[in-house]
Amino acid sequence: MIAIVDCNSFYASCERVFRPELRTQPIVVLSNNDGCVIARSDEAKEAGIKMGAVFHKVKGELDQKKVHYFSSNYQLYGDMSDRVMRCLQSINPDIEVYSIDEAFLDLAQANIPADGLVEFGKKVRIKVWRETGIPISIGIAPTKVLAKVANRLAKKAKQKTEGVLVLQTKTEILSALAATPLSDIWGFGYKKAYKLKSLFGMTTALDCYNNMTEEIMRKQFGGVVGLRVLRELRGERSISISSGAVEKQHIASTRSFGQPINTLSELTEAISVYTERALQKMEHQQSACKTVGVFLSTDRFKKEKGYYAKSAYGVLPHPTCNPHEVIEKAVELIRDIFLPQFSYIKAGVFLASFEDVGARQLSLFEQDVFETASKSKSEKLATLLATSEKKFGKKQIAMASSGIDSKWQMRMSHCSPHYTTDWRDLPVISLPAK
Amino acid sequence: MQREEDARLTISGFPSPAADYQTKPLSLDDYLIDYPLSTFFFRFQSDMYKPTTDFQNGDVLVVDRSKKATIKVKYAVIEKEGVFLLYDAEKIAQVKESQKNKSYNKESSIKLFGVVTGLVRKF
Numbered sequence: 419m420i421a422i423v424d425c426n427s428f429y430a431s432c433e434r435v436f437r438p439e440l441r442t443q444p445i446v447v448l449s450n451n452d453g454c455v456i457a458r459s460d461e462a463k464e465a466g467i468k469m470g471a472v473f474h475k476v477k478g479e480l481d482q483k484k485v486h487y488f489s490s491n492y493q494l495y496g497d498m499s500d501r502v503m504r505c506l507q508s509i510n511p512d513i514e515v516y517s518i519d520e521a522f523l524d525l526a527q528a529n530i531p532a533d534g535l536v537e538f539g540k541k542v543r544i545k546v547w548r549e550t551g552i553p554i555s556i557g558i559a560p561t562k563v564l565a566k567v568a569n570r571l572a573k574k575a576k577q578k579t580e581g582v583l584v585l586q587t588k589t590e591i592l593s594a595l596a597a598t599p600l601s602d603i604w605g606f607g608y609k610k611a612y613k614l615k616s617l618f619g620m621t622t623a624l625d626c627y628n629n630m631t632e633e634i635m636r637k638q639f640g641g642v643v644g645l646r647v648l649r650e651l652r653g654e655r656s657i658s659i660s661s662g663a664v665e666k667q668h669i670a671s672t673r674s675f676g677q678p679i680n681t682l683s684e685l686t687e688a689i690s691v692y693t694e695r696a697l698q699k700m701e702h703q704q705s706a707c708k709t710v711g712v713f714l715s716t717d718r719f720k721k722e723k724g725y726y727a728k729s730a731y732g733v734l735p736h737p738t739c740n741p742h743e744v745i746e747k748a749v750e751l752i753r754d755i756f757l758p759q760f761s762y763i764k765a766g767v768f769l770a771s772f773e774d775v776g777a778r779q780l781s782l783f784e785q786d787v788f789e790t791a792s793k794s795k796s797e798k799l800a801t802l803l804a805t806s807e808k809k810f811g812k813k814q815i816a817m818a819s820s821g822i823d824s825k826w827q828m829r830m831s832h833c834s835p836h837y838t839t840d841w842r843d844l845p846v847i848s849l850p851a852k
Numbered sequence: 853m854q855r856e857e858d859a860r861l862t863i864s865g866f867p868s869p870a871a872d873y874q875t876k877p878l879s880l881d882d883y884l885i886d887y888p889l890s891t892f893f894f895r896f897q898s899d900m901y902k903p904t905t906d907f908q909n910g911d912v913l914v915v916d917r918s919k920k921a922t923i924k925v926k927y928a929v930i931e932k933e934g935v936f937l938l939y940d941a942e943k944i945a946q947v948k949e950s951q952k953n954k955s956y957n958k959e960s961s962i963k964l965f966g967v968v969t970g971l972v973r974k975f
Contacts, residue, residue, distance in 0.1 A: 846894065
């Protein structure tokens with residue numbers, strides 16, 4: 419059996435660990451730069467706050483409904499996620515961390531009797547809560563896709579399920595599928611659901627389970643991936659735990675600026691930092707990239723000042739994860755598309771064409787033997803940067819072009835303290851008044 | 853392992869007789885933290901003065917969420933009305949007693965955050 423563990427309203431729950439009085443209050447968390455709502459507690463959902471709502475437009479409503487709002491505190495969320503994942507791993511070593519707040523557990527080696535799964539799920543919930551303060555929901559089923567179905571229903575009927583739902587018998591599975599709209603099947607989305615409805619009149623996962631053929635699935639609904647989803651839906655394990663994590667095809671780091679910037683030097687600074695961030699993400703999946711893209715944009719709601727948005731791509735001579743080389747390329751590209759007469763509010767960097775660092779191949783024209791001194795120097799620099807970052811924490815050392823005084827830094831006026839990652843931000847404790 | 857290699861690397865002549873005995877240097881993390889994933893730090897900052905307490909303003913408290921408030925526990929972190937409070941053994945016992953006698957009012961809900969397992973002070 420496979421379990422998926424999903425943290426309930428994860429960002430809001432992280433904030434609540436250190437603000438216990440908010441445990442019953444509505445909370446929303448805002449995107450980078452306080453742009454829009456990206457996470458909501460159940461109470462905020464009930465209060466009618468929409469996902470993706472533009473912050474400055476709904477601020478009045480939030481205040482009026484006494485919804486608490488937070489800028490995204492990724493230092494905190496990252497640390498709490500890490501704690502949750504390590505806790506899960508201590509329970510069941512066979513774990514695939516799927517996202518910041520989700521993980522699959524392969525229970526094959528756990529030797530849990532069929533009638534002990536609900537009990538197991540409840541124990542996991544209590545342990546994670548006790549140790550980290552984060553509430554979770556668990557779905558357990560024979561395949562990943564079915565575990566996702568179970569988890570969604572566990573969350574929907576929290577009172578009844580106590581956050582744990584096991585789908586084991588055929589009856590259980592079929593009734594769960596009947597209660598699952600097509601668009602809520604993992605990997606489906608609205609587009610496929612719409613197509614299935616308009617072509618075949620299907621509305622629930624059960625329709626798909628009963629009436630879909632593998633042939634049609636493969637040809638019209640996502641090829642091999644679609645086929646695997648269908649098989650998983652029918653209880654046949656087709657997406658393995660370890661390789662289930664699809665490596666990203668591209669990585670982006672894009673932000674809106676705190677205030678518009680109009681000089682090339684500031685823009686170069688911003689682009690360098692974004693590239694560094696994108697590279698950090700890339701490092702996680704141990705890849706090297708070959709394609710670098712950049713883009714910039716003026717405010718499209720202020721057309722009177724003229725609207726300008728452009729992107730540019732460049733190919734590196736060989737796949738690399740060396741910040742020096744990638745930043746150099748990104749800066750070169752941004753210089754090409756920068757026009758001095760505009761004020762920019764947004765810019766970003768894309769990395770693509772990944773290769774595993776280990777499996778890196780030298781191209782025909784790139785001769786290992788003749789690698790220039792400057793290249794080995796820059797690789798050394800990259801290692802140095804990486805080690806110093808581990809040693810001194812982030813951002814103590816940065817590429818010269820990253821600048822030190824960054825006017826364009828994100829707007830994060832509602833950020834909670836970095837309770838677990840900064841000595842200056844520890845939660846305060848005092849003595850009771852008698 | 854790394855240190856063992858380092859010891860070998862830095863000596864060019866005779867192998868270090870200490871090489872076989874290299875162990876991890878002392879770590880305050882290891883000393884203070886039993887269970888890192890459930891351990892959080894708090895800063896002690898109180899206007900209340902209590903001469904008997906072990907703590908001074910500015911102290912860092914090591915708090916383990918995974919531990920239960922048993923009889924042996926000297927200090928615990930309590931969540932009450934949105935603030936974190938430090939309860940000593942006597943106070944914890946009082947709360948337990950009132951919960952037993954059902955005079956415990958759910959509205960004023962007092963919750964245990966964790967148990968204080970250590971104290972860090974810099975001079």
